[in-house]
Amino acid sequence: MKREINVQTIGNAVNKRLYWIPLALLILWTVFPLLWGFSASFKTYAEVYQVPPRILPRTLNLRAYNVVLESRHFFTYVYNSAYLAITSSIIAVFVSVLAGYGFAKYKFRFAGILLLLILIPRIIPRASLIIPLFQMMSALRLLNSYPALMITYTATAIPLNTMVLTGFFRGIPQALEDAASIDGAKLWQRIWYIIIPMSLPALVTVSVMSLREAWNEFPFVLALTTATRMRTLPYQLFMLRDAMGIEDWPVVLAFTVFTIVPILTFYLIFQKKVTSGLVSGAIK
Amino acid sequence: MGTTTALSAHPRFKKAVPYLLITPALVFVIGILAYSVLYGIGMSFFRIDLAIPGRPFIGLENYRVVFSEERFINSFRRSLVFVFFSVTLGLLLSFGFANALYRVKKMSAGFRGFTLVPYLVSGIATAIMFRFLFSGTVGFINQMLMALGAERILFLGNPNWALFVVIVANTWFIVPFSTLVLLAGLQALDPDLFEVATVEGASKLTVLFRIIIPLIKPMIGISLVWMSFASFNMFDVILPLTGGGPGRATEVLAVYMYRIGFDFLRYSQGAVVMTVILVLNIAVSVFFLSVFRGED
Incomplete structure (x- = not known):
């Protein structure tokens, strides 16, 4: 009897440790593609071809990064990406805060239908919008312009933002606002001094989501721009891979690192808040 | 300021407040997204050709042309294969990952953040990473094969292998979100449930198929x-x-x-394909959501 219990405890202990296998797989699966590319961006041109492969570079060779930094228009692309991502995210978050507040705190006619009208477009295939959008922007003479991309990025970020924020605002007790109202606080004061400070986790989540959308976006910028000066980092990365006959892999990969690092850093700073916020938004 | 106070005291203005708050969002979403979709569907019924002036209405002619093209039929089939395998592989991986994340106690927040x-x-960066991983000369997998004395596999030059690589890359891209959704489903369950079932003698598999999966069905549907x-x-x-190649594989x-x-x-005719993608999306999600509806 005693032995049996012992065997069972050991069995349980083994079973409880078994999660390490999928966990290790998860880490390998997530990191390896990135690590293999990241490490190669520090390798020399020849080292990349070396068999057997080395996971880590022999020396930290910065040639590829220099090539990228000195390449023509590189900082124009960085500027375009950053400018579009930041402006469209600010507009998208601002607009979604207003809408989320409206949906969360008021009862009004057609509220349900109007909320659906904002949320349903979330399921519209983004890539499939490129043909009608191209037609629309060319009719408006907005091809090759910042506004065309800014408007589009803002619009694609709003549905999910509004969803997350509406859910979050609903959880903020009405009593706080009522008290403020009695003290004479106006609508914008209640939003600014009560709602915003209490919603920082949700605001961080929607900011990261909006920035990610715009920073990484590719189909729209491909369809709506043709001029070199309008390219964003993902677009130029696409061209880079396309343009080279024999690919200079370290350079392509160094460029890739430049596109990943800023958004990843931003995300990792706020990581805890984003994961929970994202999920609550996705599930509702 | 004085006028604002007067205005906001006005009952009609009060009624308008929520509408005013949501108007900017509606303008963006309807003006860009909804409009584009409707415009695109509309376009599919007209002949829009830069070489020919005017845009005559031609009914279903574009659909007839596109549907009779072999290239369309092939890409339609390929899409089904691509989606089927991506989603299947994606569900298996994200379910395994979600389970592991559910059980891990140390640094669980760190692991969760890492998953994402x-x-x-970006999609482009993902593509570059996987191209590099599966390349014939510089790819890790082929270099390992060569180091082991095995024959190289030209993944991107072979139609079936290329489809495989594309599916793996896509799965890598879509798994994180699905993992978090399933994890949220698991975390919403009552942990005592497992204890009771295990004490009553249910095997691990029984617990999985009879308890866990039915309970998180709606989350499986969403992911x-x-x-x-x-x-x-x-x-x-x-x-x-x-680039869609090799060939059109x-x-x-x-x-x-x-x-x-x-x-x-x-x-x-591109708008026709857009409409087809839209209909497929809606059909598949209606299917998944009705199959994976919650028990209650």
Whole structure:
């Protein structure tokens, strides 16, 4: 009897440790593609071809990064990406805060239908919008312009933002606002001094989501721009891979690192808040 | 300021407040997204050709032309294969990952945050990473094969292997979000449930299939919908990874639509393909959501 219990405890202990296998797989699966590319961006041109492969570079060779930094228009692309991502995210978050507040705190006619009208477009295939959008922007003479991309990025970020924020605002007790109202606080004061400070986790989540959308976006910028000066980092990365006959892999990969690092850093700073916020938004 | 106070005291203005708050969002979403979709569907019934003036209404003619093209039928089939395998592989991986994340106690927040990393990487960057991983000369996998004395596999030169690589890359891209959704489902369950079932003598598999899966069914539905959406519309990863090739081995509907629209400038026929993708998306999500409805 005693032995049996012992065997069972050991069995349980083994079973409880078994999660390490999928966990290790998860880490390998997530990191390896990135690590293999990241490490190669520090390798020399020849080292990349070396068999057997080395996971880590022999020396930290910065040639590829220099090539990228000195390449023509590189900082124009960085500027375009950053400018579009930041402006469209600010507009998208601002607009979604207003809408989320409206949906969360008021009862009004057609509220349900109007909320659906904002949320349903979330399921519209983004890539499939490129043909009608191209037609629309060319009719408006907005091809090759910042506004065309800014408007589009803002619009694609709003549905999910509004969803997350509406859910979050609903959880903020009405009593706080009522008290403020009695003290004479106006609508914008209640939003600014009560709602915003209490919603920082949700605001961080929607900011990261909006920035990610715009920073990484590719189909729209491909369809709506043709001029070199309008390219964003993902677009130029696409061209880079396309343009080279024999690919200079370290350079392509160094460029890739430049596109990943800023958004990843931003995300990792706020990581805890984003994961929970994202999920609550996705599930509702 | 004085007028604002007067205005806001006015009952009619009070009634208008929520509408005013949501108007900007509605303008963006309807003006850009809804309008584009409706405009695109509309375009599919007209002949829009830069070489021919005017835009005559031609009814279903574009649909007839596109549906009779072999290239369309092939890319349609390829899309189904691509989505089926991406979603299946994606569900298996994300379910395993979600389970592991559910059980891990130390640094669980860190691991969770880590899971989401591919979600932050752009489609283009994902494509570059996987192209590099599976390349014939510089790819890790082939270099390992060579080091072991085995024959190289030209993944991107072989139609079936290329489709495989594209599916793996796409899965990498879509798994994080699905993992988090399933994890949220698991975390909402009552942990005592497992204890009781195990004490009563239920095996691990019974617990999994009889308790866990039925209880998180709605979450499985959501993650399937999400993954199939992302996959049907996948374009960012495929175009830079294979360009739809070799030949047309990886030309799924979204890539075909881009080619037909922007390489051949047959916009209205591209709009037909857009409509097909839209209908497929809706059909698949209705299917998943009705199959995976919650028990209650």
